[in-house]
Amino acid sequence: MSFVGRIGPQGQPDLDDTIYFNDGQFWSAACTRCGFAPAPYWARRVGDAIEFRGTLESPERGVFTYVGVVRDGRLSTEINWRRDRWYWSIDRDLRFVGTLAGPDKAAMTVQSAIVVAAGPSPDPERCPR
Amino acid sequence: MHRRLLLAAGIYLLVLLGGAVAGFYLSDVGVIDVRPANEPDVHRMVVSAAALYVVTAAMPFVPGAEIGLGLIVTLGSRIVPLVYLGMVCALLLAFAVGRFVPLRFIVAVLARLRLRRGRELLDRLARLPPDQRANYLAEQMPTGTPAFLLRHRYLLLAVAFNMPGNSIIGGGGGLALAAGISGLYGVVPFVATVAVAVSPLPLMVLIGGYLPGG
Numbered sequence: 001m002s003f004v005g006r007i008g009p010q011g012q013p014d015l016d017d018t019i020y021f022n023d024g025q026f027w028s029a030a031c032t033r034c035g036f037a038p039a040p041y042w043a044r045r046v047g048d049a050i051e052f053r054g055t056l057e058s059p060e061r062g063v064f065t066y067v068g069v070v071r072d073g074r075l076s077t078e079i080n081w082r083r084d085r086w087y088w089s090i091d092r093d094l095r096f097v098g099t100l101a102g103p104d105k106a107a108m109t110v111q112s113a114i115v116v117a118a119g120p121s122p123d124p125e126r127c128p129r
Numbered sequence: 130m131h132r133r134l135l136l137a138a139g140i141y142l143l144v145l146l147g148g149a150v151a152g153f154y155l156s157d158v159g160v161i162d163v164r165p166a167n168e169p170d171v172h173r174m175v176v177s178a179a180a181l182y183v184v185t186a187a188m189p190f191v192p193g194a195e196i197g198l199g200l201i202v203t204l205g206s207r208i209v210p211l212v213y214l215g216m217v218c219a220l221l222l223a224f225a226v227g228r229f230v231p232l233r234f235i236v237a238v239l240a241r242l243r244l245r246r247g248r249e250l251l252d253r254l255a256r257l258p259p260d261q262r263a264n265y266l267a268e269q270m271p272t273g274t275p276a277f278l279l280r281h282r283y284l285l286l287a288v289a290f291n292m293p294g295n296s297i298i299g300g301g302g303g304l305a306l307a308a309g310i311s312g313l314y315g316v317v318p319f320v321a322t323v324a325v326a327v328s329p330l331p332l333m334v335l336i337g338g339y340l341p342g343g
Contacts, residue, residue: 031165060169062168081165088211089207090168092163
């Protein structure tokens with residue numbers, strides 16, 4: 001299952017992205033390019049919605065904590081980005097909003113996401129802003 | 130005489146006003162926006178700038194506090210603890226150089242770097258007996274400096290570090306270097322003096338509500 005939408009600052013998500021859920025793992029196409037590897041997620045059904053949360057980590061760029069909800073084929077998630085350095089900590093809130101994609105959109109497998117995330121040269125130009 | 134004084138006060142007020150207006154706009158446009166995309170690059174820049182800051186602020190006649198303010202304007206108030214640490218390290222470095230490196234060698238290095246005023250400062254200090262080198266600092270203080278300050282050399286040094294325009298008499302680096310050369314300042318009391326003396330500006334930024342990028 002995948003959701004196509006945009007990720008970025010809370011007021012105006014501005015970068016095309018796709019969030020995937022498969023084999024008990026979730027990942028984001030944009031975040032994977034920045035070294036955030038797929039990770040397990042937690043989900044539960046609440047009425048007609050599904051709540052989920054999960055954490056993606058990158059050795060270079062910190063931690064994305066996702067807390068979101070899927071309702072009527074639409075996924076909306078708050079994303080907290082945290083990066084601790086010895087001299088400061090960056091703590092910033094981002095947002096992803098997207099809609100359920102057709103089966104053909106789920107092109108990125110968890111194996112390929114792991115390979116991209118571990119790649120030697122993440123593409124910072126296509127990371128979340 | 131009064132007219133000149135009024136003119137000087139007017140110009141001074143205009144400079145203050147200009148600084149306040151420039152600061153208002155710089156606080157919005159100057160702060161680097163740290164994002165997942167550029168965070169590793171910003172990290173490398175911060176570490177390099179901090180290392181450079183320690184070395185340059187340790188040099189005589191370099192306005193270290195102003196460079197520190199520039200870093201805060203560029204990187205936001207969250208960099209204040211690092212700027213504080215950098216300034217403390219810079220002053221300790223200058224003190225250690227003055228205390229442990231032969232004066233002749235320091236003069237040669239400053240001459241090589243073409244830091245004329247720094248070399249002249251050390252030349253003057255070198256000509257004085259060690260017990261009179263601390264008095265040199267007292268002589269540089271403005272007339273009207275309270276007598277009790279002049280009698281307490283650590284307090285005097287702390288005030289001199291915070292005196293506006295102290296770069297004219299050597300800046301923080303020059304003062305710390307002179308303190309080290311004089312041999313009259315103990316390492317531990319000097320560290321304590323610097324830790325306290327450097328804190329007003331960072332505290333003003335943090336408590337005063339200037340929080341660009343915070």
